[in-house]
Amino acid sequence: MSFLKISENVFWIGKVDDRKVPFHRLILERGTTYNSYLLLTDKPTVIDTVDLMYGKEYMDNLAKLIDPQEIEYIVINHVEPDHAGALPALAAKAKKAKIVSTALGAALLKDMFKLHNREFIVVSDGDTLDIGGEVLQFFETPYLHTEETMITYSTEDRVLYPCDLFSTHIATYELFNDLAEETEYLEDFKVYYNLIMSPHRPYVRDMLDKIKDLDIKMIAPSHGYILRKDPGKFIKIYDEMSYLKPTDKKVLIVYSTMTGNTTKIAQRLSEGLKAVGVESEIFNLKNTDWEELKAKISDCDGLLVGSSTKYGDMVGAVEEFLKSLQDGDFKGKPAAAFGSYGWSGEAIMYIEDYLKEAGFKVINQRYMIAGQGVDTPILPLRIKFVKEDGLEKADTAGRVFGEQVLVNA
Numbered sequence: 157m158s159f160l161k162i163s164e165n166v167f168w169i170g171k172v173d174d175r176k177v178p179f180h181r182l183i184l185e186r187g188t189t190y191n192s193y194l195l196l197t198d199k200p201t202v203i204d205t206v207d208l209m210y211g212k213e214y215m216d217n218l219a220k221l222i223d224p225q226e227i228e229y230i231v232i233n234h235v236e237p238d239h240a241g242a243l244p245a246l247a248a249k250a251k252k253a254k255i256v257s258t259a260l261g262a263a264l265l266k267d268m269f270k271l272h273n274r275e276f277i278v279v280s281d282g283d284t285l286d287i288g289g290e291v292l293q294f295f296e297t298p299y300l301h302t303e304e305t306m307i308t309y310s311t312e313d314r315v316l317y318p319c320d321l322f323s324t325h326i327a328t329y330e331l332f333n334d335l336a337e338e339t340e341y342l343e344d345f346k347v348y349y350n351l352i353m354s355p356h357r358p359y360v361r362d363m364l365d366k367i368k369d370l371d372i373k374m375i376a377p378s379h380g381y382i383l384r385k386d387p388g389k390f391i392k393i394y395d396e397m398s399y400l401k402p403t404d405k406k407v408l409i410v411y412s413t414m415t416g417n418t419t420k421i422a423q424r425l426s427e428g429l430k431a432v433g434v435e436s437e438i439f440n441l442k443n444t445d446w447e448e449l450k451a452k453i454s455d456c457d458g459l460l461v462g463s464s465t466k467y468g469d470m471v472g473a474v475e476e477f478l479k480s481l482q483d484g485d486f487k488g489k490p491a492a493a494f495g496s497y498g499w500s501g502e503a504i505m506y507i508e509d510y511l512k513e514a515g516f517k518v519i520n521q522r523y524m525i526a527g528q529g530v531d532t533p534i535l536p537l538r539i540k541f542v543k544e545d546g547l548e549k550a551d552t553a554g555r556v557f558g559e560q561v562l563v564n565a
């Protein structure tokens with residue numbers, strides 16, 4: 157199948173990949189589709205492309221509908237290779253096309269594909285682009301599921317092009333959801349949400365807020381079924397799956413400090429936790445009954461352990477206290493390390509080692525890279541000399557850790 161008309165002047169020009177597709181350390185048993193769209197307006201526009209390995213086939217199919225030299229805009233919602241992979245092939249033929257993306261998206265595309273000499277249009281939240289007979293509107297959707305991502309809405313045609321959102325990994329040739337039984341795809345739609353989007357739940361809530369007033373006739377995502385029948389139902393499913401009911405989860409924050417900076421971090425972590433609905437209690441080990449504290453740790457839903465660094469090591473009673481936890485039953489309980497520092501800041505490494513040995517599920521850099529695609533991981537949290545920008549980081553770290561506690565069943 158080389159193309160399919162999905163609306164007046166709008167064509168699906170994607171690729172159905174019916175292999176078992178390796179993806180994010182999973183195997184997509186039912187394959188997937190890479191949905192690219194051509195809007196044949198006065199200023200022809202392509203929205204996203206297909207996977208890197210199908211560039212030639214993609215260009216051959218596109219040429220059946222339009223001379224690529226006539227394309228004026230290429231919108232790239234997301235830079236992962238299953239969306240932007242065929243951009244070099246397309247850009248080489250669509251020589252005058254301007255590439256439309258977020259600021260971060262544009263920077264990444266230039267570096268990834270050596271497109272420094274191409275003209276880019278950088279868009280931000282709510283910006284519009286008149287493509288002649290249609291006006292596109294863009295919404296930034298960071299971390300859904302990587303930092304540079306955006307979504308596109310055609311205001312005349314009322315089609316939402318939400319990139320990875322509202323997708324399913326199924327290699328369907330039918331493409332429209334009204335041509336399939338709901339049982340064919342609904343479970344996959346929810347599994348997709350849980351695997352790809354749920355780690356970024358707060359950002360899903362932001363996205364839902366941004367699209368809540370749009371009149372959406374059809375959702376044309378990047379993978380799987382185009383949701384022509386009842387698109388509102390699928391938005392509601394995302395709403396239900398991303399909504400967290402109030403909980404009684406509680407985190408303990410335990411620390412030792414040299415100058416009081418680690419105390420300030422503990423307080424801001426607590427505020428971050430509170431912002432996502434998680435209560436906390438703070439303990440300075442110097443003034444605490446350890447036996448009572450250990451009993452509380454057994455009952456709590458997460459633990460944050462902090463220390464300043466002095467001479468490359470933890471301070472106060474932190475090490476002794478962590479040793480005393482080694483015979484407890486903390487398997488799978490989320491935990492993370494934090495601390496202030498002036499020169500080196502090794503304390504967080506040693507805290508993590510003890511937490512792992514005691515059986516805690518340590519939320520750390522490795523998780524952050526995998527879950528959010530961030531360049532600067534926030535946990536373990538290490539702040540130099542603790543100024544206001546550092547404390548803002550502590551607030552964010554509290555929120556991130558709180559999210560982990562909330563989803564830790």
Ligand code: FEO
Nearest residue numbers: 234236238320378
């Ligand atoms: Fe469809 Fe983020 O890849």
